[in-house]
Structures are given as C-alpha cells and as structure tokens.
Amino acid sequence: MKEIEFNASNWDLIIDSPGRINIIGEHTDYNHGFVLPTAIDKKIQFKFNKNGSLNTCNIHSNNFNTGFSFELDSVAKSEKQWENYVLGVIYEIQQLSDQLQGFDCVLDSDIPVGSGISSSAALECGLAFGLNELFDLKLSKLTIVELSQRAEHNYVGTKCGIMDQFASVMSKKDHVILLDCQSLDFEYVPIKIEPFKILLLNTNVSHNLASGEYNVRRSQCEEGVKIIKKRYPDVHSLRDVSSTMLNEFKNELSEVIFKRCTYVVEEKERVLNTVAALKKSLLHKLGENMYKTHEGLQNLYEVSCPELDFLVDFSRNYDEVIGARMMGGGFGGCTINIIHQDAVASFIKEASKAYFDKYKIKLTAFEAMPSEGTSIKTA
Ligand code: GLA
Numbered sequence: 215m216k217e218i219e220f221n222a223s224n225w226d227l228i229i230d231s232p233g234r235i236n237i238i239g240e241h242t243d244y245n246h247g248f249v250l251p252t253a254i255d256k257k258i259q260f261k262f263n264k265n266g267s268l269n270t271c272n273i274h275s276n277n278f279n280t281g282f283s284f285e286l287d288s289v290a291k292s293e294k295q296w297e298n299y300v301l302g303v304i305y306e307i308q309q310l311s312d313q314l315q316g317f318d319c320v321l322d323s324d325i326p327v328g329s330g331i332s333s334s335a336a337l338e339c340g341l342a343f344g345l346n347e348l349f350d351l352k353l354s355k356l357t358i359v360e361l362s363q364r365a366e367h368n369y370v371g372t373k374c375g376i377m378d379q380f381a382s383v384m385s386k387k388d389h390v391i392l393l394d395c396q397s398l399d400f401e402y403v404p405i406k407i408e409p410f411k412i413l414l415l416n417t418n419v420s421h422n423l424a425s426g427e428y429n430v431r432r433s434q435c436e437e438g439v440k441i442i443k444k445r446y447p448d449v450h451s452l453r454d455v456s457s458t459m460l461n462e463f464k465n466e467l468s469e470v471i472f473k474r475c476t477y478v479v480e481e482k483e484r485v486l487n488t489v490a491a492l493k494k495s496l497l498h499k500l501g502e503n504m505y506k507t508h509e510g511l512q513n514l515y516e517v518s519c520p521e522l523d524f525l526v527d528f529s530r531n532y533d534e535v536i537g538a539r540m541m542g543g544g545f546g547g548c549t550i551n552i553i554h555q556d557a558v559a560s561f562i563k564e565a566s567k568a569y570f571d572k573y574k575i576k577l578t579a580f581e582a583m584p585s586e587g588t589s590i591k592t593a
Pocket of ligand 1: 332376
C-alpha cells in the first residue's frame with residue numbers, strides 16, 4: 215500500500231462544502247412542505263488524492279486530529295458515528311457506480327459541530343461531490359443530494375428531510391432557495407436585506423435528545439397523516455392538509471399529534487407568506503414570521519430548549535432585531551437573528567453577558583453570508 219500523504223502539497227482535487235442556514239420552514243421538509251435555506255460562508259474543505267490502490271481509502275480530520283481507513287470491498291457501519299457519515303456515502307455511491315477506487319482525503323472545517331448549521335450535510339455532500347469529480351462518476355447534483363440524504367438515513371440513523379443536503383449543494387451566492395420538498399422544484403430568491411444582517415448566536419449546547427426526538431417528530435406527523443387519510447384518501451403528507459381540514463380532527467387526534475400537525479400546517483403557509491414579503495422587501499413581516507415560527511417550535515412542536523428560548527426572548531428587547539428564532543432540528547445549536555448592522559456589536563456583547571450570567575456558558579456569534587453551494591476550489 216502506498217504511504218499515506220496527509221501533508222501532501224499537491225492535491226488532485228480540493229472541494230469546499232458549506233454549512234447552511236434556513237430563513238424559515240423548519241421541520242417542513244420531511245412533511246413535503248416548503249423551506250427557505252441557503253449555504254453560508256462556513257465550510258468543510260476536502261483535499262483528495264487518488265492513492266493508486268484499488269481498494270484502500272484513508273480519511274483524516276485535521277480538526278479532530280483523527281482518521282480511519284477502510285476497504286471499498288467491505289464497507290460496513292462503524293461504532294464511531296462520524297465515520298458513518300463517510301461510510302454511508304461510500305455505500306450509497308456503490309449502489310450507483312462501480313468506479314470508486316482507493317483515495318486519501320483530508321478534512322478541515324470551520325463549521326461548529328452540533329450548532330444546527332448542518333456540518334453533517336456538508337460532510338456527506340462534499341465527499342460525494344468530490345468522489346464524483348475524482349472518479350468521473352457522472353452523478354448529477356440532485357443524485358449527490360439524494361444519496362447523501364440516504365446515507366444519513368441508512369448509516370447514521372437520522373430520518374432527515376432533504377433541506378440540508380439540497381442547500382449545501384445547490385445554493386447560489388446572495389440568494390436563498392425556495393424549495394418545494396414534494397416536487398423538488400425550486401426558485402432562487404435574492405436576499406436583499408441591507409441594512410440588516412443575518413446573525414447566528416450559538417448556544418453551544420447540543421442536548422443529546424436531538425437525533426432520537428427528531429425521528430419521533432417525524433413519526434408523529436406520519437401518525438397524524440394516517441388518521442386524516444382515512445377520511446381524505448388523497449392526503450399523502452401534511453403538505454396536503456389545510457388548517458380547516460386539520461381542525462375537523464381535533465377530537466380524533468391525540469393532543470400531542472394535533473399540536474405537531476398544527477405547527478407544520480401553519481409553518482408551511484408561513485414560508486410562502488415570508489417569501490412574498492421578502493420579494494416586496496417587507497422585512498418586518500419576515501421578522502414577525504420568524505418569531506411566530508419560534509413560538510410554534512417551542513410550544514407546539516416542542517423541539518426548542520431553555521437556552522434557545524432565552525436568546526430569542528432576549529432579542530425581543532431590541533428594536534434593532536426584527537426577527538429571531540431557533541434554527542435547524544432543535545434541542546440546541548443556533549438562533550438566527552435579523553439585526554440592523556449598527557446594533558450587531560452591542561447586541562452580541564449584551565446577549566453574551568446575559569447568557570453567561572444565566573447559564574455559565576460562553577456564547578459564540580457570527581454573521582452568516584448567503585454563499586455558493588459545494589464547489590471545486592480553484593487556485
Ligand atoms: C435537520 C434535518 C433537516 C430538517 C431540519 C429541521 O437539520 O436534517 O432535514 O428537517 O432539521 O427543519
């Protein structure tokens with residue numbers, strides 16, 4: 215076997231694979247609703263070399279100063295979860311192509327793990343995108359998105375929707391993507407919000423409920439659909455359910471299922487309403503909707519946590535923050551705030567102090583810039 219050259223200076227290929235934000239439309243993707251995400255300027259960088267072997271692959275993460283090797287003819291799940299993101303992608307590619315050969319890959323990331331900006335999709339999609347280039351697999355971008363999602367379902371065990379992978383691969387600089395998660399039709403919507411900025415506040419907590427409870431939410435929605443479908447056979451997902459229809463089932467659905475479905479049905483409408491507002495530069499409407507989404511996620515969908523609620527409540531005291539909410543799967547990670555540029559520094563300072571006083575945890579804050587999706591880094 216060829217010596218692994220993780221310090222090589224000549225790489226066959228370098229890929230940048232970004233994390234994502236989502237303006238609005240949370241937990242709607244797996245219910246076939248709409249989402250409004252985009253990639254941001256935080257990324258995992260992949261450096262690839264073909265290593266000349268037919269079978270042996272070596273992966274190294276500089277951030278975690280750790281790595282592992284595997285053989286292409288015996289890919290199997292690992293005990294270490296992060297390895298499953300890699301192995302899952304390899305497995306899914308192997309279902310579509312027999313062209314993979316041995317490679318070395320080094321990862322560098324500036325996406326904080328567990329912060330709700332989807333370092334996992336960045337990892338899956340960057341790897342799939344890179345191997346597609348390196349071995350000329352001829353997979354389309356959409357195939358890369360879909361196989362990465364399947365990797366997360368089959369190897370990692372999170373039954374995620376398609377939003378994160380889609381945003382990581384398909385995003386366009388200075389735009390958000392209005393994605394219909396049923397048809398996968400999409401539209402790039404310019405995000406012109408000057409003098410406002412998109413500010414993320416990272417709680418730096420990640421309650422380990424996250425992945426289990428995520429799958430529970432998904433099956434609660436499916437349970438609601440199953441009951442509604444008995445009277446309305448054309449209903450295949452909550453996408454097909456209106457609030458009038460849902461209200462008919464108030465006494466037939468358990469209180470919990472009714473709450474979950476109510477949130478999704480309302481959020482689905484809120485995304486379209488927000489896009490209409492964005493197109494007319496009605497930024498206060500965007501902000502108002504973000505707060506409503508947070509309330510729904512907190513009280514109806516129950517995927518928030520005290521740290522996230524604290525930061526969203528804190529933002530309400532600032533006229534310069536026009537909207538804020540938890541972002542992503544929930545139970546920790548970041549809040550997304552739309553804030554006037556002049557107030558960014560003082561808001562970060564005061565929120566950090568208040569958060570530290572309350573939880574004795576250091577807040578981290580960064581501005582997110584809507585950016586290009588996964589791409590080949592050119593010199
Ligand atoms: C996670 C999942 C996405 C989506 C969000 C919630 O990020 O990976 O598919 O469901 O949660 O909107």
